[in-house]
Amino acid sequence: MLDSSLAQEIAAIDGAELDSDVTFAELTTLKIGGKPRGAVRCQTTEALVSVVKLLDDASVPLLIVGGGSNLVVADGDVDIVAVIVEADEVSLNFADATLTAEAGAVWDDVVSLSVEAGLGGIECLSGIPGSAGATPVQNVGAYGTEVSDVLTRVQLLDRSTGEVSWVEASALELSYRYSNLKFTNRAVVLAIELQLLADGLSAPLRFGELGRRLAISEAEEQPRRPVRLVRDTVLELRRAKGMVVEHTDHDTCSAGSFFTNPIVDPATADAVFATVGEPTMPRFPAGDGKEKLSAAWLIERAGFKKGHPGSDSKVSLSTKHTLALTNRGEARSADLLALAQEIRDGVHKAFGVTLVPEPVWIGLSIDD
């Protein structure tokens, strides 16, 4: 429980609302997790800043929560205050094709708005759940696009100084599923600014699953397509994999891709290749002489099939995609942890590659 004087101070902040009943199961797409020490809904950016400063000054541990789509939270009492970001204003500037969104805007609404306005650049990121403010945190990406491709600036609350300022995206050290905000909690993203493309076409598309669906030939240089066509195609591909949250479909009751694609040295990639012997093994240059392997492919080749361990389990791999661990309705965090460990250990035993979880874990760890 929150200390009553602190609760009173929070209640006095305009745009902040205490929610004493909510559980992390209700705040996350995995629908797992116990009761936070307190929860505060922040309907304005000013309220968000005031609440975070108040809790930080009182040394009360807090977790910023957007859409809860990249969180694995323990059951029971969780000794943390959930600060829920709800300020969601979005503005488009057609003169220079920039878009600014407050952190609590639903990311896919931002993409949809951009596409409706004929602005390109983020259409490949259609259907990713969660909030706009979380997109820089792990540099969200899909189908060859990452938010770092279009992110120009972020408005941050620096939690060590209490200062609010706009900083260049380069200050976040964005790379594959990483920024220096992830796991550090050093700052709160209050708003993001994107530079979009004004000619109604998508960003250049890569040849791959999406490119094939759009009939792009390998010979085509810098292929671009109408933004709406790309968004519709991405949504169709994602739905087939259970990667768009649909409340009636347990396959989407997940944290998305549960493990990041491992980045390994070429000798490790060669050893995996020698073990499996498939000429089509996915391996891609990852810079610094390293290679990126496909976590989903490794999981399957280690013997885990879609739906593992079976339809009567409380948690299982999605029946549409091996990279998503899913709650079949009544799972507890211990069930999820056991499956995550089984998959990680199985892949390690088969290939000597250690998969690393992508979501942020609160109150438990895959090493427990």
Ligand SMILES: Cc1cc2nc3c(=O)[nH]c(=O)nc-3n(C[C@H](O)[C@H](O)[C@H](O)COP(=O)(O)OP(=O)(O)OC[C@H]3O[C@@H](n4cnc5c(N)ncnc54)[C@H](O)[C@@H]3O)c2cc1C
């Ligand atoms: C079905 C499904 C599909 C997915 N597909 C993809 C995909 O294709 N690509 C991809 O990259 N990800 C994907 N994800 C993961 C997830 O959607 C993204 O990471 C998303 O950006 C998380 O946003 P959120 O608001 O839900 O963050 P939350 O889960 O609420 O929070 C995640 C982390 O970010 C921090 N955080 C959130 N908001 C802020 C803020 N304003 N300031 C500072 N820190 C903050 C939290 O404290 C926490 O540490 C998928 C998830 C699901 C469930």
